[in-house]
Amino acid sequence: MRKQFEAYRMYLIFSCLYALFYSLNSTVTMVYQVEILHLSPLQLVLTGTAFEASCFLSQVPTGIVADLYSRKLSVILGVGLTGLGFLIQGSIPSYPAVMASQVFLGIGSTFIDGALEAWIADEDRAKGLNTVYLRGAQFGQIGALAGILLSTVLGNLSLVLPILMGGGLMLTLCLFLALSMPEVHFHPAAPEELNSFQKIGFTLRSGIKIIRTKTVLLLLLCMALFTGLASEGYDRLNTDHFLNDTTLPRLGNLKPVTWFGIFGILVMLLSTLVMQFAVKRKKASSSLGSVEQLSLINFFYLLSMLLFGITRNFSLMLLSYLTINTLKALNRPILSALLTNQIDRSVRATVLSTNEQVNSLGEILGGPLIGLLAEKFSVGFGISATVIFLIPVSLLLLIIRNRELKNPAEQT
Template identity: 30%
Template sequence: MAPPLLCSFIKLMFTRYLPHDNTTKIAFISFFSSLYFYSHVGTLYLQERGLTLFQANSIGSIIIGTIFLAEVPTGVIADRIGRKNSVIAAMALQVLGEVLYLFSRHYWAFALIAIIAGIGFAFLSGAVEALIYDTLPLATRELEMKKAMGLSGMAHQFAFVLAPVLGSFFLPTYTLNRFLWAVFGTACSVAVALLVAFTLDEPTHAGADGEHSPSALTIMRSGWREVRDSRLLQWLLLIGVFTATFSMSLVTLYQPYFARFEISAFWMGLAFAAGAVLAGLGERYAYLVEKWLGKRWGFTLATLLPGLLYLALATVNAASAIVLLFILTYGVTTLKNPLLSAYQNQLIQSKNRATVLSLVSLLNSLYVALISLLMGWLADVDLRLAFGLIGGVIVLACLVLRVDRIEEKLGQSYGG
C-alpha cells in the first residue's frame, strides 16, 4: 500500500496544477500512461537489440497471456487493498518496465518486462472503473459514469494518435541512441501518470479497510456469486462479449486492406489519425447520443452501428469509400463502452466491484483472443471474410440478445 505521508506530500506539491476530482485525474493518468513515443517503431527497436521477428511478435503474446492470468487476482487485490493503491501499483510497474526496457539486451529480459507490463495492465483493468464509479455522486452516477469513462477513453485515444507524431522528434533516424531517447521519454511520461495516481482520493468501501478487509477467497466467491445471481448482469456481459468490435485487429488488418486497393501510405496514416480522433470524441460524448435518441435507441445504435459498418467495409470496392468506411468503423468501435460501463456498475456492489469487473474483462478477453485467431486465418484467405465475420457476429448478437430492450430491462431492475 502507498505510504499516506508520501501521497499527502505529492498531493500538496501538485494540488495547484491538478483538478480535485478523480474523474479528471484518471483522464490525466490515461493520457500520460498511453504516450508510448516508440509505439510505431517498437519492433525495429527490438530488432536493434538482437531479437528476431518471431521473438518480437511473441512479446505481445506474453503481455496478453499475463493479463489473462492476472486479471481476476488483481481485481481481488484491488477490492482488498483499495483501488487507489491498485492504480499506483499499475503505474509503478509500468514505470519499472520502461526503465528496464532501456537497459535490456536479451530476449528473456524483454519477456520479463512483458510479464511486468501485463500485471500492470491487469491491475488497471477493474480498479479504474471501480474507483471512478464509487467516487461519483450517488444521485447522478449513471450519467456521470458515462461522461467519466468517455473522458478517460478520449484521453487514451488522443495519446494514441499523438504518441507517434511526438515520437518522430525523438526518432529522426533509426539509431539505437535515438530509440533510447524515445523509451526514456515514455518512461518520463508514465512517471507523470504515477505522480498523478498518488493524488487520487480513495472512495470509502469495505475493501480498503486494512485489517477489516475480507480474505481474497471471500472476495472472489462473493464476486462470482454476484455474477451468477444477476440475470441482468449476465445479459449485459453477453452483450459486451458478443458485440466486441476488435478495434486492435481492425488497426492491424486495415493496412494490408488499403494496400490491396493501392491506397497510399499518406492516406493510411491520415485515416488512422482521423479514426482515432473520432473514436475519442465518440467515447467522450456517447452520453449525448443516448440523451438525444433515448436509452433504447441510443444504446442500440452504439452497439449495432459497428457491425453494419464492418459489413459495409467488407463489400465496397472504391478506394475512397474504403477510406471513409474505415474512419467511421474505427471511430465507433468504442462508442458503446461508456454506456455499457455505467449500466454494469449500477448492478455491482461496491465491495466486489473490481473483482466483478475483472471477471467481465477476463471473459471478454478470452472471446477476443479466440476470435482474433479466426480473423487472422480468414484474413489470409480474404480480408473481406474477416471484416464480414465481425460485422455478422455483432449484428446477429444485437438481434438475438435484443439490445433494444435495454431501457425496459434496466427499468425493471432499478424499479423505474
C-alpha cells in the same frame, strides 16, 4: 506537505496523461512490428494473444487486490508495469521481446481496468457515472491526440524513440499518482476479522453471487465474450491491411508512419465530437437509453468492419477505419457505466475485472483463428470474418433492451 487533487479532477488528469503516454507507443508499435521486425499476420495476432492471455489470467486476482487493499495502489501498479512493457519492446528489437512486453502490458492493464472505474465511483458520488466516464473518455481523447502528434514527429526520426519515451513517462506518472491521487472513501470488500486468504475467497464469492443473480450481468458478460472474439483480429491486422493491401498516398519525404498519425488524429477528433454529443443527451442517463445507443453503435460497427475487410480502395478503407475506431471509443464509456450501475460498490472492481477477463478469453480464442484465416487467404478476408462474431452481440443487446422495457423500475 503533499497536495492531493480532488478526485474528479484527478480522474480527468489521469485519463489525459495515461492516454497521452500510451499513444506515444501505440501510434507506432504496429508499424514497428510490420516494418522493422517484419512479423507475419499470424505472428502479429499471436502478440495480441500473449497480451490477452496475460489479461485473462490476471484479471480476477488484480480485481480482488483492488477491492481488498487499495484501488489507488492497483492503478499505480498497472501504470508501472505498462511502462516497463514499453521499455522492453523498444529496447530489444526481437519477436521474443515483443511477446515478453505483452505480458507486462497485459498484467498492467488488468490492474487498471475495473480499479479505476471503481475508484472514481467511490470517491465522487455526486456526479452521474455516465457523465464521469464520458468526460474521462473525452480527456483521454485529448491526451491521445497530443500523444499521436508527438509520436508521429518522433517516429519519422526513429520508430523506437516514441516507444521508449512512452515507457519512461509512464514510470514518472506512477510517482505523480502516489503523491497526488486521493483515496478516502475506500472500504475493503471483506470483513476485517477475516485473514487475507479468507478475504480473497469472500470477495470472489460475493462477485460471483451478484453475477449469477443478475440476468443482465450474465448477458453483458456474454457480450464481452463475442466482442473479444471479434476485436483481436482487427486490432492486430488493420495496420498490415493498410501497408500491404492498398497504396498509401505519398506525403513528400515523410515516412508511412505519418499516415497512421493522421489516422489517429482524425479518430481522436471524431471521437471527441461524438462523445460531446453523447454527454449532452439525457437519454444516456438511463439503462434503456444506454442499451439503445449500444445497439446502434454495434450495427454500424458491424457494417464498417465488413467494408474495411473487403475493400482495397484507400478512401473507403479510411472511411470505414475512422468509423470503426470512433464507435469503439464511444462504446467503452457507455458500456462501463451500464455495467457499473448494475454492481454493488463493494465488489465493483472484481466484477468489472471479470467482464474484462471474459473479453480477454474471447480475444485469446478469436485472435489465432482470424490470424490463420489471414495467413491462408488474405488479411482482408480475416478481418471480414470477424463480422460473424458481432451478430450475437446485436442479439444479446436486443434481449437486454426487451428486459429493460418489461422492468422499467430496475433502470438506473
